[in-house]
Amino acid sequence: MTTTTTTPQETHDRVLAAVDALADDLVATLSEVIAIPSVNPKYPGQVYDEVVGLEGRVSGLMGEIYEDAGADVEYWAVEKGRDNAVGTLKGTGGGRSLIFNGHVDVVPPGNPDRWTSGDPFSGRVDDDRVWGRGASDMKAGLVAQAFAVKALQRAGVALKGDLVIEAVVGEEVMDHECGVTSTIEHGYRADAAVVAEPSGPTNLGVIPVTPGLLWFSVTVQGKATHSSMRGQTIRAGGGGSAVGVNAIDKGMLVFQAMQRLEEEWAFTKTHPLFAPGHFTIHPGVVQGGPHGVLVPFILSEYMTIEYCIWYPPQDDPATVKAEVEAQIRAIAQTDGWLREHPPVVEWKLNWPANDPGEAAHAITAAVSSAHERVAGQTPYQGPPPVAGFCAVEDCSFLTAAGIPAISYGPGDLRVAHADDEYCSIEEVRLAARTYASLALDWCGTD
Secondary structure (H helix, E strand, C coil), X not given: CCCCCCCHHHHHHHHHHHHHHCHHHHHHHHHHHHCCCCECCCCCCCCHHHHCCHHHHHHHHHHHHHHHCCCEEEEXXXXXXXXXXEXXXXXXXXXXXXXXXXXXXXXXXXXXXXXXXXXCCCCCECCCEEECCCHHHHHHHHHHHHHHHHHHHHCCCCECCCEEEEEECCHHHCCCCCXXXXXXXXXXXXCCEEECCCCCCCCCCEEEEECEEEEEEEEEECECCEHHHHHHHHCCCCCHHHCCECHHHHHHHHHHHHHHHHHHHHHHCCCCCCCCCCCCEXXXXXXXXXXXXXXXXXXXXXXXXXXXXXXXXXXXXHHHHHHHHHHHHHHHCCCHHHHHCCCEEEEEEEECCECCHHHHHHXXXXXXXXXXXXXXXXXCCCCCCEEECCCXXXXXXXXXXXXXEEECCCCCCCCCCCCCCEEEHHHHHHHHHHHHHHHHHHXXXX
């Protein structure tokens, strides 16, 4: 009797052939998923009851793929209509476990008239791209992970370690309690996790760290009077603040102070995996004027600036907050009105950084090796770049729960959240090959 032994390389080649055979189906499914306008119902400006439920439709479609790949799938929703789908391929034993994770929600498309590529949710496919909101962020990665798992099943591979694949809601507004954190609470854990965020901005890369994100507002009070009295309020010999104070003038002092602090950060806040100057203080929204009527005939009674801070992964957010507040207090001490009427700071959100450190070295090396192994003679050949993620993502909550998490996925952050969002078909296919190769290496095979 002759026993035929399959070598690891033969198994690997068989799995990659299965990924390639599924390539057209992968692109068609990505187009179908993009066509579901799964805007996060909690995103600012949305009417919750008009939007809720579409995330769950995407999760349901992904769950069907997981089931087709042989996974045991669980569906649940923390909030009705916002279903998560998690599939488990139970290992035979003796291997490391792995989570593939992606989010199903997207941001609103903005003004459809600015989309030269057509309907923001068309899912249009051309020679080298798939277009539509969510193409890069992050339905391309979500679908690539699913088809990698499907290819393993088609190739008849039995993994030693458990492979868990997740489609979760809520990421776009840090609603992790409804999404990724609820998967942990449902008992889904592993030795490592790979989140399929677009790891550009320009190339497929391996992303072991992310910055932290803080959102705060600062409000300056003024004193109303007729706008013809402006000279009295700002010129020598006038009545000054006894007559009136324009809040916008005082708010600009705070604005300029924040600009100076941001310039300092270009030198004081650095990280080896981030480009110089990446950590910033972004004034994203400015509101001000007289209360109740926005006309220029009255000195403004208030000015509010909404800021988004990107801080280094190694920084304590409490220290960052203290630094910002100290800068605002310092500028207030230089102005008589602000000394008596100090600016009011309100901290609204802290999305924690992801910095798993040494715990992520093994999965970082494994993803890098898998990418290089499958990239061949494509434009992505060779070792992938290892860099910090420009934005924030669900890795933070997996790592905080003791699951070392990094990201790797197709897409370009420069078009995420922008008009004419798209993803390269070549990147999606290569990512699927990488995920499949990674599962073989990380989980092991019989």
